[in-house]
Amino acid sequence: MIVNSKNAFWFTLLILFFSSLFFSPLTASATPERGEGPIEKSDVEDDAGLMNRENITNFNATTQDGAFKIFLDPGHGGSDPGAQANGLNEKDVVLDIALKTKEVLDNEYAGVETKLSRSTDTFVELEDRAKMANDWGADYFTSFHLNSFDGTASGFESYIYNGAVSDETKTRQLHIHTYLGDRLEVNDRGRKQANFSVLRNTAMPALLLEYLFIDNPEENALLKKQSYRDYLGTLTADAIADTYDLDKK
Numbered sequence: 477m478i479v480n481s482k483n484a485f486w487f488t489l490l491i492l493f494f495s496s497l498f499f500s501p502l503t504a505s506a507t508p509e510r511g512e513g514p515i516e517k518s519d520v521e522d523d524a525g526l527m528n529r530e531n532i533t534n535f536n537a538t539t540q541d542g543a544f545k546i547f548l549d550p551g552h553g554g555s556d557p558g559a560q561a562n563g564l565n566e567k568d569v570v571l572d573i574a575l576k577t578k579e580v581l582d583n584e585y586a587g588v589e590t591k592l593s594r595s596t597d598t599f600v601e602l603e604d605r606a607k608m609a610n611d612w613g614a615d616y617f618t619s620f621h622l623n624s625f626d627g628t629a630s631g632f633e634s635y636i637y638n639g640a641v642s643d644e645t646k647t648r649q650l651h652i653h654t655y656l657g658d659r660l661e662v663n664d665r666g667r668k669q670a671n672f673s674v675l676r677n678t679a680m681p682a683l684l685l686e687y688l689f690i691d692n693p694e695e696n697a698l699l700k701k702q703s704y705r706d707y708l709g710t711l712t713a714d715a716i717a718d719t720y721d722l723d724k725k
């Protein structure tokens with residue numbers, strides 16, 4: 477095609493227009509919030525700066541000879557029960573989910589190693605959870621939590637750090653969130669970003685999962701069942717295996 481200067485002008489304009497369509501979601505960056513402190517719901521951002529499904533291509537995936545090291549962090553524990561409702565403690569439910577996740581990854585998938593921040597009802601400081609994962613040289617960090625609000629909210633959401641994160645962090649969130657969201661028959665509240673301690677202090681891609689609302693009557697009833705906790709743990713293991721393309725044993 478012969479491009480004269482007039483065509484070139486319109487061509488450039490067209491390119492600029494389409495570039496803005498495609499790249500604006502990538503460059504809309506969240507405001508980094510670097511305050512210290514425990515996990516708080518402040519400064520939560522919905523989907524801002526996250527990649528759209530269509531824009532996902534590749535990131536520099538970790539390729540290695542050894543196994544992928546997946547760190548599993550059940551929230552709260554010991555003197556910190558987490559959210560409580562109708563006889564359920566968040567710390568107990570998320571421990572069961574994380575234990576099942578570990579069991580399935582260990583027993584059913586090849587090329588993966590797992591480590592828990594706690595395997596019993598004990599208190600672990602937030603900073604220590606991140607430090608354990610960093611010291612171990614984890615490839616990925618997943619934190620297990622339940623939500624609570626006023627009894628009316630429901631559903632599942634996932635978080636990555638709201639400061640600077642790698643493309644791998646965003647992509648793995650997309651993979652795992654989509655895997656779970658497509659299978660859990662609950663309200664999908666979306667992929668989010670927040671200044672949570674464990675997300676801020678981990679040196680590897682990290683994700684925090686808020687499975688369901690402990691104070692929602694229907695979801696509370698589901699979470700009371702061991703079979704449902706096992707289901708959530710199995711699904712989470714399968715989601716992690718899916719994003720790392722792990723083979724079944």
Ligand SMILES: [Zn+2]
Pocket residue numbers: 551552558559566620621622
């Ligand atoms: Zn929690």
